[in-house]
Amino acid sequence: MTEARAETKFPSPFDVPTPEGAEGWEEMYPYYLLFDPEQRDAEENRFWFYNGMHFPEPMPAFDMITAESCYLSIGLYQGRVFQIPTVLGIEHRVVNGYVYITSNEVSDPAEIEKRLEVFLPRIGFYYENWGMLVGRWQAAVDEAIEQLAALEVPHLPAIEDEQELLHDHKLGSNFRLMTAYDRCIGLYNELNQLHFELLLLAYGAYLTFFQFCGQAFPDMGTQVMTQMVAGFDTTMFRPDDELKALAASALELGVDGSFADGRTPAEVLAELDASDEGRTWIKDLESRKHPWFFMSTGDGFYHHHRAWADDLRLPFTAITGYIAQIREGISLDRPKEKLLAERERIAAEYSQLLASPEERKAFDEMLGLCRHVFPHAEGHKFFIEHWGTSLFFNKMREIGAVMAENGFFEGADDVFYLNIHEVHEALSDLGLAWSGGAAARGTIYWPPRVKRRREILERLAQWTPPPALGVVPEVINDPTMQLLWGVTADRLRAWANQTEDDEGVRGYAASPGVAEGIARVVRDVNEIGTVQQGEVLVCPVTAPSWGPVFPKIAAAVSDIGGMMSHAAIVAREYGLPAVVGTGHATKLIKTGDRVRVDGDNGTVTIL
Amino acid sequence: MADARYAIPFHELRLDQVELVGGKCANLGELTQAGFPVPPGFAVTTAAYERADIDAAVAEAYAELGRRAGRADPPVAVRSSAIAEDMPDASFAGVQDTYLWICGLDAVLDGVRRCWASFYNPEAIAYREAHGISRGGMGVGVQYMVDARVAGVMFTLNPVSGDPSSIAIDASYGLGVSVVGGEVTPDSFLVSKVTRQIVRRQIGAKAIEVVADPGAARTVTRDVPEELRAQPSLTDEEIGRLAEIGRRVETHYARPQDIEWAIDRQLDELFVLQSRPETVWSRTARPQPVAGGPIAMITAAMTRSAATAKE
Numbered sequence: 001m002t003e004a005r006a007e008t009k010f011p012s013p014f015d016v017p018t019p020e021g022a023e024g025w026e027e028m029y030p031y032y033l034l035f036d037p038e039q040r041d042a043e044e045n046r047f048w049f050y051n052g053m054h055f056p057e058p059m060p061a062f063d064m065i066t067a068e069s070c071y072l073s074i075g076l077y078q079g080r081v082f083q084i085p086t087v088l089g090i091e092h093r094v095v096n097g098y099v100y101i102t103s104n105e106v107s108d109p110a111e112i113e114k115r116l117e118v119f120l121p122r123i124g125f126y127y128e129n130w131g132m133l134v135g136r137w138q139a140a141v142d143e144a145i146e147q148l149a150a151l152e153v154p155h156l157p158a159i160e161d162e163q164e165l166l167h168d169h170k171l172g173s174n175f176r177l178m179t180a181y182d183r184c185i186g187l188y189n190e191l192n193q194l195h196f197e198l199l200l201l202a203y204g205a206y207l208t209f210f211q212f213c214g215q216a217f218p219d220m221g222t223q224v225m226t227q228m229v230a231g232f233d234t235t236m237f238r239p240d241d242e243l244k245a246l247a248a249s250a251l252e253l254g255v256d257g258s259f260a261d262g263r264t265p266a267e268v269l270a271e272l273d274a275s276d277e278g279r280t281w282i283k284d285l286e287s288r289k290h291p292w293f294f295m296s297t298g299d300g301f302y303h304h305h306r307a308w309a310d311d312l313r314l315p316f317t318a319i320t321g322y323i324a325q326i327r328e329g330i331s332l333d334r335p336k337e338k339l340l341a342e343r344e345r346i347a348a349e350y351s352q353l354l355a356s357p358e359e360r361k362a363f364d365e366m367l368g369l370c371r372h373v374f375p376h377a378e379g380h381k382f383f384i385e386h387w388g389t390s391l392f393f394n395k396m397r398e399i400g401a402v403m404a405e406n407g408f409f410e411g412a413d414d415v416f417y418l419n420i421h422e423v424h425e426a427l428s429d430l431g432l433a434w435s436g437g438a439a440a441r442g443t444i445y446w447p448p449r450v451k452r453r454r455e456i457l458e459r460l461a462q463w464t465p466p467p468a469l470g471v472v473p474e475v476i477n478d479p480t481m482q483l484l485w486g487v488t489a490d491r492l493r494a495w496a497n498q499t500e501d502d503e504g505v506r507g508y509a510a511s512p513g514v515a516e517g518i519a520r521v522v523r524d525v526n527e528i529g530t531v532q533q534g535e536v537l538v539c540p541v542t543a544p545s546w547g548p549v550f551p552k553i554a555a556a557v558s559d560i561g562g563m564m565s566h567a568a569i570v571a572r573e574y575g576l577p578a579v580v581g582t583g584h585a586t587k588l589i590k591t592g593d594r595v596r597v598d599g600d601n602g603t604v605t606i607l
Numbered sequence: 608m609a610d611a612r613y614a615i616p617f618h619e620l621r622l623d624q625v626e627l628v629g630g631k632c633a634n635l636g637e638l639t640q641a642g643f644p645v646p647p648g649f650a651v652t653t654a655a656y657e658r659a660d661i662d663a664a665v666a667e668a669y670a671e672l673g674r675r676a677g678r679a680d681p682p683v684a685v686r687s688s689a690i691a692e693d694m695p696d697a698s699f700a701g702v703q704d705t706y707l708w709i710c711g712l713d714a715v716l717d718g719v720r721r722c723w724a725s726f727y728n729p730e731a732i733a734y735r736e737a738h739g740i741s742r743g744g745m746g747v748g749v750q751y752m753v754d755a756r757v758a759g760v761m762f763t764l765n766p767v768s769g770d771p772s773s774i775a776i777d778a779s780y781g782l783g784v785s786v787v788g789g790e791v792t793p794d795s796f797l798v799s800k801v802t803r804q805i806v807r808r809q810i811g812a813k814a815i816e817v818v819a820d821p822g823a824a825r826t827v828t829r830d831v832p833e834e835l836r837a838q839p840s841l842t843d844e845e846i847g848r849l850a851e852i853g854r855r856v857e858t859h860y861a862r863p864q865d866i867e868w869a870i871d872r873q874l875d876e877l878f879v880l881q882s883r884p885e886t887v888w889s890r891t892a893r894p895q896p897v898a899g900g901p902i903a904m905i906t907a908a909m910t911r912s913a914a915t916a917k918e
Contacts, residue, residue: 085906119909218770219768219772220772221806358895362897
């Protein structure tokens with residue numbers, strides 16, 4: 001161990017070649033997110049880690065805000081509010097459209113000591129008042145969501161309304177459009193500040209408990225640790241429960257025949273609308289939709305992962321699956337009592353296996369705190385990443401629609417190919433042109449750029465980002481990096497020495513176990529009917545509504561997602577090996593390939 | 608007077624009779640009386656150690672064993688059982704001798720005397736010196752031989768990581784001697800005591816097996832058929848049964864155990880051939896948690912030094 005180690009290097013961020021056909025990708029992103037050649041020395045001698053867990057696809061220009069907003073908040077709380085002793089915040093950069101992060105660590109012992117003095121009372125305040133603070137948090141989130149939903153996006157009329165401008169003294173439509181945009185960004189940022197207010201502390205407790213367990217019981221898998229902590233009636237499962245209820249209701253009303261694999265939601269709804277029973281079911285659907293169908297089909301970081309309400313294919317496919325299961329007599333109820341009893345038994349037995357009373361006390365207290373704070377970590381996702389983020393992207397679509405109707409774009413979604421600052425510029429352009437009576441420059445400027453950016457992103461999606469860039473530090477102090485992403489200096493050295501050939505498909509070990517089977521690549525939820533018994537599901541992303549397919553499969557592999565993503569949670573619930581956040585599994589694996597999924601090590605091997 | 612007896616069946620022995628029969632036999636007696644499936648047998652006591660007049664006592668005990676086993680001249684394992692052996696502080700594992708598949712009184716008596724002689728073999732002397740053991744004397748265990756289809760060793764903790772929630776099982780075809788002696792790469796299974804799940808399984812090469820030669824009274828080593836090597840030597844159900852016995856033995860002794868076991872070829876029954884305290888991890892000091900409650904623990908996790916972070 002004392003032998004001197006050569007400096008371990010990943011490619012310099014300045015030496016990463018641009019894939020052919022993606023030239024000019026840099027234009028999509030703000031200057032402060034690009035590596036700066038003028039600061040080359042400083043930048044390439046740091047360590048940059050590819051955050052494929054959250055951002056496994058190349059970032060559309062606008063979607064960069066999901067990263068920026070999160071890192072604004074993580075740094076705020078870690079560095080400036082809680083003063084986590086050893087770490088400030090996280091910086092991020094874009095290379096070929098992919099997000100790389102680095103953490104700013106504190107290594108001066110005197111500084112760590114000083115930060116500790118602030119840290120202790122502040123986290124004490126949070127942990128001790130947790131229940132009250134969760135209530136305060138929920139009220140603030142509800143308020144932000146309500147404001148976002150109510151946000152008016154004005155169109156630009158030929159003549160302003162007499163009532164509004166002359167009598168109500170409102171702002172002009174051009175001003176209101178820009179204000180709506182700023183407010184939209186502001187509310188999304190507000191939601192993301194809330195995102196990390198409690199989450200970091202909930203994870204802190206959770207990961208401390210994991211660390212304790214890992215030391216006391218090196219063989220205990222994360223699945224068991226999660227099982228001891230997990231609640232079973234979190235918000236996370238609620239959307240899925242609504243789908244189960246809708247499946248039961250379809251059977252009760254005798255309209256279950258309308259649901260079949262391969263039918264579009266429009267076809268199903270049209271048939272249902274033709275009968276009284278069908279219309280009753282549609283009413284049931286409408287009453288259950290809000291807010292649970294704000295569930296995103298992804299993890300809430302990309303605009304193209306639409307909410308269920310906006311793309312009914314996923315919920316309808318899931319309902320079809322649940323109907324089939326009920327017909328076969330399979331109970332869809334989560335055996336909550338049984339799971340809770342099992343959770344208690346497991347925790348008590350592990351506690352008993354500890355050798356000293358001190359260890360048992362520490363274990364029991366830490367577990368108690370985790371159970372107290374962890375429901376927030378499971379539940380926050382629905383409000384922030386799903387409900388709030390779906391609303392935000394939809395509000396942006398409304399703004400995009402106004403821009404499209406004024407000749408800026410072919411369609412509303414083109415707005416996502418401008419970054420947040422460019423949207424602001426374009427709205428200034430539009431507002432000026434509209435008020436000045438001129439043709440907006442943007443109508444000429446943006447359409448070819450949007451087209452080019454779509455092409456660039458398609459090329460970048462085919463590219464595999466290196467796991468890290470720059471120089472691996474001797475040690476990594478940042479607990480978030482270590483605990484959340486499993487980044488340790490030793491592991492990185494191993495990665496750096498890996499050759500291209502043995503890289504294979506790599507992701508996060510989300511649910512333990514090893515399984516082999518024939519791969520079934522399912523890019524669209526409508527195709528989940530094609531999955532055969534015992535196959536390995538390979539998909540871009542899964543949500544709990546993919547539930548019906550889980551009893552059939554041997555293992556799950558996804559392009560997108562982390563340890564706490566839906567695929568991971570559902571896979572653990574079904575006890576299946578899962579590797580998530582691979583970035584490229586659906587591209588590298590073909591249906592019919594025989595694959596081995598190693599849920600302990602996060603690897604997928606094509607055999 | 609009991610102490611004067613030269614041969615005592617296992618079912619009359621308890622753990623506190625180490626001075627009389629040695630560590631291994633005392634453990635076998637304890638396990639037998641606690642109801643674990645131990646093949647029957649008897650101890651040649653330390654009172655008989657190096658005495659010439661043991662033949663009658665051994666003959667009677669061996670005949671009684673034959674009656675219990677339902678056959679004359681039953682095959683037995685003759686194994687040394689030193690006083691300081693199989694104790695929590697020293698295992699003596701493999702230092703003293705074991706003779707397998709011994710049949711007939713003369714061969715048994717010969718085995719007993721050879722075990723006595725092994726007390727003075729260089730390894731045994733060196734081990735006693737290294738561990739500062741001055742206690743002398745030796746018993747000998749004579750145990751009915753299980754015709755093992757598969758056998759091996761089980762630790763009621765993970766011997767690699769020290770995890771006390773795991774049971775580690777090494778298994779291979781034939782008698783367990785090939786596993787204990789390191790002659791094969793066995794199958795290796797790790798079972799959680801808590802979830803009862805098999806958390807890791809590694810299939811070993813298992814190239815050879817040691818089995819009884821039915822003609823002659825001895826064991827032979829033979830190749831394992833190619834198609835059996837790649838298969839697990841134990842079914843999941845058998846792994847579960849084994850782990851359950853491991854749990855119960857550990858609970859009985861209230862400390863982690865190192866157990867030799869075998870599954871009988873004909874009966875398909877599981878036998879415990881010996882159990883002794885695990886001696887490595889049980890004596891290793893465990894890192895203690897940060898005192899001061901959960902917030903202190905979280906703080907420690909968030910501020911731990913570079914040195915521990917690398918650990």
